Amino acid sequence: xxxxxxxxxxxxxxxxxxxxxxxxxxxxxxxxxxxxxxxxxxxxxxxxxxxxxxxxxxxxxxxxxxxxxxxxxxxxxxxxxxxxxxxxxxxxxxxxxxxxxxxxxxxxxxxxxxxxxxxxxxxxxxxxxxxxxxxxxxxxxxxxxxxxxxxxxxxxxxxxxxxxxxxxxxxxxxxxxxxxxxxxxxxxxxxxxxxxxxxxxxxxxxxxxxxxxxxxxxxxxxxxxxxxxxxxxxxxxxxxxxxxxxxxxxxxxxxxxxxxxxxxxxxxxxxxxxxxxxxxxxxxxxxxxxxxxxxxxxxxxxxxxxxxxxxxxxxxxxxxxxxxxxxxxxxxxxxxx
Numbered sequence: 001x002x003x004x005x006x007x008x009x010x011x012x013x014x015x016x017x018x019x020x021x022x023x024x025x026x027x028x029x030x031x032x033x034x035x036x037x038x039x040x041x042x043x044x045x046x047x048x049x050x051x052x053x054x055x056x057x058x059x060x061x062x063x064x065x066x067x068x069x070x071x072x073x074x075x076x077x078x079x080x081x082x083x084x085x086x087x088x089x090x091x092x093x094x095x096x097x098x099x100x101x102x103x104x105x106x107x108x109x110x111x112x113x114x115x116x117x118x119x120x121x122x123x124x125x126x127x128x129x130x131x132x133x134x135x136x137x138x139x140x141x142x143x144x145x146x147x148x149x150x151x152x153x154x155x156x157x158x159x160x161x162x163x164x165x166x167x168x169x170x171x172x173x174x175x176x177x178x179x180x181x182x183x184x185x186x187x188x189x190x191x192x193x194x195x196x197x198x199x200x201x202x203x204x205x206x207x208x209x210x211x212x213x214x215x216x217x218x219x220x221x222x223x224x225x226x227x228x229x230x231x232x233x234x235x236x237x238x239x240x241x242x243x244x245x246x247x248x249x250x251x252x253x254x255x256x257x258x259x260x261x262x263x264x265x266x267x268x269x270x271x272x273x274x275x276x277x278x279x280x281x282x283x284x285x286x287x288x289x290x291x292x293x294x295x296x297x298x299x300x301x302x303x304x305x306x307x308x309x310x311x312x313x314x315x316x317x318x319x320x321x322x323x324x325x326x327x328x329x330x331x332x333x334x335x336x337x
Contacts, residue, residue: 006060006074006099007309010092011084011112012139013037013048015055018305019067019074023123023313026067028299028306031055038178042168049087056095063305074105078312081109082329084139089328097324106317109326110308116269117144117152118311119300127294132263134254134282137270137303138164138181141210141250143257146267149314155257156208163246164272166212170219170242174235184239185275191240196222198245200252208257215245247278251285258289265292273301 009016018028079096100107120127133144141162144152171180201211286293
């Protein structure tokens with residue numbers, strides 16, 4: 001198994017590069033494009049792809065410099081192959097090929113969602129399977145049953161919008177700009193989560209799937225009822241009530257998953273896993289259920305290349321020249337039963 005890995009992540013709007021020595025992170029750099037997309041109120045795929053092209057080479061060099069190694073020291077190249085924005089992914093995959101091919105290094109394509117799970121394998125205190133992992137981000141929300149390092153079983157997923165997408169769109173509706181999740185969390189801290197009744201979708205559904213589109217619609221109708229003046233007056237309460245409903249659904253499904261399976265530990269992944277109220281709620285649930293909780297640092301919750309390098313340690317590598325024909329994929333193939 002190659003130890004010194006250069007990892008690349010470009011699935012959405014963050015350009016990321018990392019150097020890993022086994023499960024130890026030597027460098028993990030993220031160049032955010034948030035300012036470039038703020039004017040549009042969300043990520044514009046073509047803009048993201050162009051920025052990845054501009055940022056990738058200097059960011060990789062900065063990651064090598066911070067790690068104190070050179071490109072000649074690298075033993076394998078790992079890259080996010082999907083799911084994500086196809087144009088953005090192609091920048092990363094093409095870059096990885098260009099780095100690996102001249103030295104005939106192995107190339108390791110990584111599933112982005114497995115990357116979020118694999119963030120829990122990194123130092124300090126790497127979590128060993130089996131465990132239950134809630135992955136919640138801007139593009140994905142799912143429950144993963146992790147029984148080994150190489151992959152996971154999809155236990156349930158969102159049937160429509162992801163939790164992070166719901167946060168971003170509700171924040172935009174409340175005039176908070178982009179990225180919306182952190183801004184909504186900050187505003188919600190000033191509000192009353194019981195001020196407005198918000199639906200917790202699929203509460204009685206026996207599956208482990210999620211749904212957030214109805215919750216967004218409920219917020220739209222509530223804002224229409226209040227009018228501009230009412231929204232301005234109750235903005236913090238609306239944010240708090242909306243956040244409580246999202247967290248409530250995530251916790252309800254996580255609790256159901258714990259009851260359905262024999263899990264000794266719970267882990268989180270994805271950008272929404274950085275949300276303070278969610279982390280607190282999961283901690284309370286784990287204490288009540290008597291299971292261990294693994295919370296990775298917030299910088300490993302959002303998209304980053306270290307998690308891709310972590311997953312690559314347990315993923316099959318492609319050898320030269322086979323990977324020259326390899327392509328990225330925009331959407332995942334797995335679905336919950």
